[in-house]
Amino acid sequence: QAGLTQPPSVSKGLRQTATFTCTGNSNNVGNQGALWLRQRQGHPPKLLSDRENSRPSNISERLSASRSGNTATLTISELQAEDEADYYCSAWDSNLSAWLFGGGTKLTVL
Amino acid sequence: DVQLVESGGGLVKPGGSLRLSCVASAFRFEVYGMNWVRQAPGKGLEWVAHISGPGAPIYYADSVKGRFTVSRDNAKRSLYLQMNNLRGEDTATYYCAKGVLDLWGRGTLVNVSS
Numbered sequence: 001q002a003g004l005t006q007p008p009s010v011s012k013g014l015r016q017t018a019t020f021t022c023t024g025n026s027n028n029v030g031n032q033g034a035l036w037l038r039q040r041q042g043h044p045p046k047l048l049s050d051r052e053n054s055r056p057s058n059i060s061e062r063l064s065a066s067r068s069g070n071t072a073t074l075t076i077s078e079l080q081a082e083d084e085a086d087y088y089c090s091a092w093d094s095n096l097s098a099w100l101f102g103g104g105t106k107l108t109v110l
Numbered sequence: 111d112v113q114l115v116e117s118g119g120g121l122v123k124p125g126g127s128l129r130l131s132c133v134a135s136a137f138r139f140e141v142y143g144m145n146w147v148r149q150a151p152g153k154g155l156e157w158v159a160h161i162s163g164p165g166a167p168i169y170y171a172d173s174v175k176g177r178f179t180v181s182r183d184n185a186k187r188s189l190y191l192q193m194n195n196l197r198g199e200d201t202a203t204y205y206c207a208k209g210v211l212d213l214w215g216r217g218t219l220v221n222v223s224s
Contacts, residue, residue: 035211037155044205044214045147045155051210088155090211097169099145099157099211 004029004089006102012079013110020074020105022089028100034072034091036065039104045088049074076107084109112136112213114206119218126196126222132189132206132215140164140184142209146191148202149217158204159191174200196222 005023012018022034033051049055049065062077072089089102118130130146146158159180160169168180179192189206203217 037211039155044216045207045211046214047212050212056212086154090155090157092210097167098171099147099160101147101155101157104154 002100004034004091004100004102006087006089006105008103009106009108011108011110014079014081016079017075017077018079018083018107020076020087020089020107022072022074022091022102024070024072024091024093024100026070027095028091028093029067029072029089030070032092032094033067034065034089036072036074037088037090038085039088040085048087051091079109081109083107114208114213114215116204116206116215116218119204119220121221121223122196123224124197124222127192127194128196128220130191130193130204130218130220134187134189134208137208137213139187144182144189144209145207145211146178146180146189147205147207147211147214148200148220149205150199150202153202156202161189193220196220198222 035051036049037045038048039045053065065074086104088104093100113135116132122128141163143162145160161180177195181190201222203219205214205217207214
């Protein structure tokens with residue numbers, strides 16, 4: 001099963017804004033929405049935003065998610081050192097009956 | 111606490127079998143679909159299998175179809191993954207994940223090596 005497309009890396013300075021993109025097609029991101037996960041080194045993934053672009057209550061307001069067509073976007077403002085991690089998008093594919101993942105984007109905070 | 115705890119990983123030879131378990135706590139396990147997701151060392155996430163709350167339907171990734179079997183026992187709040195005919199490329203940390211991937215366990219490591 002083919003995956004979703006994410007850029008491999010993003011580098012930004014402290015207090016800057018990072019933007020992550022995730023591109024799929026009309027069978028997954030376009031009609032099912034995408035969710036976002038963060039994975040810090042040595043830890044399991046953690047949900048940041050669900051398919052309706054809502055944040056769990058314990059996730060910082062600095063994070064926001066949106067979707068336009070077949071592309072989902074995660075934005076993190078006021079970057080902090082603790083934001084350094086790998087960020088994954090995922091979507092259910094209604095044609096494949098499978099969860100798809102992007103390859104992940106590694107965020108470096110300079 | 112709401113949590114998932116995996117177990118059953120270990121070292122196994124190519125062609126061997128292993129059964130993973132995942133026990134759920136503090137949520138209505140029986141109403142949620144459950145998933146297995148794996149991550150090879152240094153690599154990204156790969157979905158493996160999904161099982162609905164009642165136990166059907168079930169879906170598998172092409173890479174494991176015919177070799178892996180997912181099942182659940184709602185009375186025991188447990189999810190299972192029977193892995194047969196294991197290959198080197200199955201080496202990974204295996205996570206169980208609830209529903210729409212909104213809760214993850216800490217994972218269990220499977221190492222397929224001779």
